[in-house]
Amino acid sequence: MTVLSFAVLLSVLSLVSGCVDDTDCILPDGQVGQCHLQKCIRQLDDNANEYLTFTIRVKYPESVLKIHGRTSLYIRGNGLGLLWTKGNQLSKTGHDTWDINITYISSLDGYQCKFCLDKDYLPNKKLQYRVMADDLQDMIGANFAIHLPVSEVSSYFETVPVFSVYPWFFTYTGVIDSFVINSTNLGEEKNITLYTPPSFNENVYKTYPTVFVFDLNLEYAKSFKKKFEDPIYPHAVAEEFVLIGFGDYTSNGRERVDLLTPSAGPALDCINGTLRDNCDGCIPEALSTNITAFIKYLEETCGKYYNKGGLGDNTLDFLEKEAFPTANQLTSTRLQKDNIGVMGYSLGGLMSCHAVWTRPDVYSFAACQSPSLWWPMNTFSHNVNDFDFLNKTLKNPIFQTKRPEQRIYLDAGGAETPEPYSLTQTTVEAAHAISSFVHYELNRNVWVAVDPNKNHSFVEWERRIGQALTTLLPAHGSKGMPSIDASPVG
Known part of the structure; x- marks a missing residue:
């Protein structure tokens, strides 16, 4: 074990003997620990999962916004700092690019906003959100959604995950x-x-x-x-x-x-015309909704077998x-x-x-x-x-x-x-x-x-x-x- 590894270990374990297992104990620095195998162990920081972050990135042509008299993009959602009633303005971070960082707490009970007074848990562990132009013009289509948990969101990783989305606001048909x-x-x-x-x-x-x-x-x-x-x-x-x-x-x-x-195989087809025109009218229109009668009439009267396919x-x-x-x-x-x-x-x-x-x-x-x-x-x-x-x-x-x-x-x-x-x-x-x-x-x-x-x-x-x-x-x-x-x- 290296000196560094040993130091890290000592930061978690305090070799104080004589305590009673599964009870609180006092560490040399006066902090309260937990007794395990008659040794007082420093309790791990309960806040270790509080600073988890990912980025929502919106890509949309700014020129199209301006054509429609809009200038900024906002985001609304169902939790983790987002509300349905009022939007958060997205930061312009590049050409036609807007971002917002979502920082949250993870626990066994679910996911909560880190910097919000409201600590409600995210419903169904799924963040749903919509992008708004000037917080007035709603996007078209279904909500965007992110299912939690998300990987690589802690400070251990040099970069945070990015979820890129591509909203549209003004066109209703293809x-x-x-x-x-x-x-x-x-x-x-x-x-x-x-x-x-x-x-x-x-x-x-x-x-x-x-x-x-x-x-x-x-x-x-x-x-x-x-x-x-x-x-x-x-x-x-x-x-x-x-x-x-x-x-x-x-x-x-x-x-x-x-x-x-x-x-390839034999196939029954019209002698004249096609099946769509009832073999050029040879098959009575009344049989069009009765496939059994249609095929029987085709086989006996209006069609023949060809090797096809x-x-x-x-x-x-x-x-x-x-x-x-x-x-x-x-x-x-x-x-x-x-x-x-x-x-x-x-x-x-x-x-x-x-x-x-x-x-x-x-x-x-x-x-x-x-x-x-x-x-x-x-x-x-x-x-x-x-x-x-x-x-x-x-x-x-x-x-x-x-x-x-x-x-x-x-x-x-x-x-x-x-x-x-x-x-x-x-x-x-x-x-x-x-x-x-x-x-x-x-x-x-x-x-x-x-x-x-x-x-x-x-x-x-x-x-x-x-x-x-x-x-x-x-x-x-x-x-x-x-x-x-x-x-x-x-």
Whole structure:
């Protein structure tokens, strides 16, 4: 033991013998200690956890503030020196940068403000806060939130942790645009839909998780916009995201089966027209809401079987290697490369499950909505399906090891039960099968929902798309500050 170590030890232990264990005793300097093994031990300073500090940093363009007649940023919150009723002004510490240090006390009972007269404990060990322009203009969206405990907050560390946030104040809706790629992976020009969220043009410092969405062409994006944007505003239950939509299919839409299936197989299709126009009106409109009768009429009257599919991985390569880099360039490299998701409905739902399971190094999350897990049809009997995702992909040992943490959401309608497709049953089965693997757990990072009595249609997808995004990309904090009083938001 070095001289320094021995000195440190003596500062804690006083070798005074003869005391009674577990009782107070007097140290040579007159201070009160605690007796242990008949030695008087100096009690450790109860205030050792009182000076814990982290920084909240706000990045926002000052020029945008000035355009709207604002000059300063404030912060309100639910504790640790922050109130909902009045803001604390943030310090301007750099270009478009504002900071505040939060210093607090940590104990077994919770977390309290260090320099406040009010020593209330932080509700639910979660600091929720909002940024205000001039303490008058509230930010848009859900509260920011920090879950305590926080690492490396004591004076032992040379620097304090910094939590950077990117608020926006003045823009309530996002923008839908499109661009064209001459694809080498698909061998032709393809249109891509791009949705950027409300804050995109207002706060240039913010980056976003990105979601590939199958079947989301420009027409569908405009129709679905309210449904996928409502979770951001006004409901404030999801974080913002960028959507990259692909739904550009040639051959009057028939190319869709080729591009949205991982393997080839027989497929029932219209002789004339497409399924969307009921085979050029061959199938009665009255059967459109009855999938069993629709398919039976298609098989017997208006359609035939073609050998199709198998280009799904080409589509994924196109999205990952061509669409994403182009979109990232168009958005000034503000897409988060380590937070990419994929979602789709029907065959798009199948491809979403296939993508997240076979390319875990690319996809952090997926929404498989009414997924066509029945694909492909059996080559020898068209009344039987092979269910390759369940029977082959999930059981392939190549994809079972070294899996990262992912989030997977599956849903279906309760009326999607007709055989041999069995969409409802296989969706639930897939969720339970995925949950059986290491790193996956139902209701933690795997979710499954069945909407009773609902059929298979894009109308149902539009209705459920917001719930999928909210589950996979939930807001970090509550909807907003209390509207009447300063009651804490937990």
